[in-house]
Amino acid sequence: MNYNIIPLNELVNQFSRLPGIGKKTAQRLAFSILEQPAEYAEKFAKALIEAREKIHFCSCCQALTDLDICQICSSPQRDRSVICVVEGPKDVMAFERMNEYSGLYHVLHGVISPLDGVTPDKLKIKELMSRLSNGEVKEIIMATNPTVEGEATASYISRLVKPMGIKVTRLAYGIPVGGDLQYADEFTLARSLEGRNEI
Amino acid sequence: MNYNIIPLNELVNQFSRLPGIGKKTAQRLAFSILEQPAEYAEKFAKALIEAREKIHFCSCCQALTDLDICQICSSPQRDRSVICVVEGPKDVMAFERMNEYSGLYHVLHGVISPLDGVTPDKLKIKELMSRLSNGEVKEIIMATNPTVEGEATASYISRLVKPMGIKVTRLAYGIPVGGDLQYADEFTLARSLEGRNEI
Numbered sequence: 001m002n003y004n005i006i007p008l009n010e011l012v013n014q015f016s017r018l019p020g021i022g023k024k025t026a027q028r029l030a031f032s033i034l035e036q037p038a039e040y041a042e043k044f045a046k047a048l049i050e051a052r053e054k055i056h057f058c059s060c061c062q063a064l065t066d067l068d069i070c071q072i073c074s075s076p077q078r079d080r081s082v083i084c085v086v087e088g089p090k091d092v093m094a095f096e097r098m099n100e101y102s103g104l105y106h107v108l109h110g111v112i113s114p115l116d117g118v119t120p121d122k123l124k125i126k127e128l129m130s131r132l133s134n135g136e137v138k139e140i141i142m143a144t145n146p147t148v149e150g151e152a153t154a155s156y157i158s159r160l161v162k163p164m165g166i167k168v169t170r171l172a173y174g175i176p177v178g179g180d181l182q183y184a185d186e187f188t189l190a191r192s193l194e195g196r197n198e199i
Numbered sequence: 200m201n202y203n204i205i206p207l208n209e210l211v212n213q214f215s216r217l218p219g220i221g222k223k224t225a226q227r228l229a230f231s232i233l234e235q236p237a238e239y240a241e242k243f244a245k246a247l248i249e250a251r252e253k254i255h256f257c258s259c260c261q262a263l264t265d266l267d268i269c270q271i272c273s274s275p276q277r278d279r280s281v282i283c284v285v286e287g288p289k290d291v292m293a294f295e296r297m298n299e300y301s302g303l304y305h306v307l308h309g310v311i312s313p314l315d316g317v318t319p320d321k322l323k324i325k326e327l328m329s330r331l332s333n334g335e336v337k338e339i340i341m342a343t344n345p346t347v348e349g350e351a352t353a354s355y356i357s358r359l360v361k362p363m364g365i366k367v368t369r370l371a372y373g374i375p376v377g378g379d380l381q382y383a384d385e386f387t388l389a390r391s392l393e394g395r396n397e398i
Contacts, residue, residue: 041251045244052240
């Protein structure tokens with residue numbers, strides 16, 4: 001008994017290579033492709049190819065874009081005196097969803113992590129420095145993640161940037177909005193106390 | 200502030216059309232495509248197109264196959280006197296995983312459900328009947344799901360087949376292996392008692 005449908009197995013394999021998609025889910029998804037009209041598979045295939053072909057890093061801020069210079073870098077409405085430095089392209093999207101930040105971004109594409117072989121020259125730090133040379137930028141907001149590596153990267157970049165007379169700030173630490181104090185870990189609570197504001 | 204990457208949005212849309220994939224998961228999956236080498240997207244796209252193009256229904260048993268007659272129908276090792284009638288192509292796979300059934304299959308592609316507009320002529324019942332005409336088949340195992348519609352379909356087909364002198368059987372109902380009696384519903388338990396066997 002050897003019931004094998006090779007093209008189906010191949011599709012299941014491709015689905016199961018996606019993060020968080022196990023064998024069973026991959027099978028379910030592959031079946032759903034077969035159950036839907038052929039145009040869906042064609043559109044899906046086209047979307048895959050086009051996304052991979054057209055999307056690349058903005059030559060200025062290194063965020064994802066399908067243009068040469070991304071919409072944010074080329075927008076005249078953006079405040080060109082502030083650059084928010086983030087780890088990855090998804091962080092740019094998180095900031096944009098907030099709809100309250102009007103400055104520019106710079107995506108590092110990682111954090112300094114010598115144990116994983118990520119040294120500063122592997123990140124887009126050179127590109128950041130060259131953006132600062134024209135004197136237009138007044139403030140750098142370090143928005144790397146609040147992890148050991150994120151902290152190390154923030155302080156590394158801050159040491160490079162400060163001598164240029166540019167203000168370097170870091171996102172505030174504290175308890176998340178809607179969070180519950182009793183579940184806050186002691187480090188977060190300590191930082192939240194340290195950074196308290198007058199009301 | 201209008202940060203839109205059209206090819207990325209399109210890919211997210213395609214992913215979120217898959218069953219059980221929400222907006223957030225679709226975004227995560229779309230990003231993972233961008234993070235992986237371009238060959239992955241190409242292979243995935245090819246697998247999608249090929250699966251949809253090459254896979255169709257076996258002209259004999261109506262199961263999924265990429266051949267004209269599926270591997271099961273064309274296998275000389277299969278017992279051609281028994282046909283197991285199932286609702287969908289996934290059920291064939293469930294039976295094959297069991298590795299204990301050596302007969303043939305017939306896929307109905309649905310169950311009779313007048314409320315949903317599924318009348319017997321919409322199912323592959325005609326095709327089943329024509330397979331029975333050569334007198335080779337001695338038994339039909341009705342393996343539709345244990346639902347109201349599955350039952351109705353089983354008894355409808357059984358009424359058609361019995362006059363031809365072919366034995367019609369139904370899968371046994373009972374408590375699932377490894378199940379816990381205290382959680383068994385009363386209908387299952389009643390059927391399990393009714394169908395008890397001597398040991």
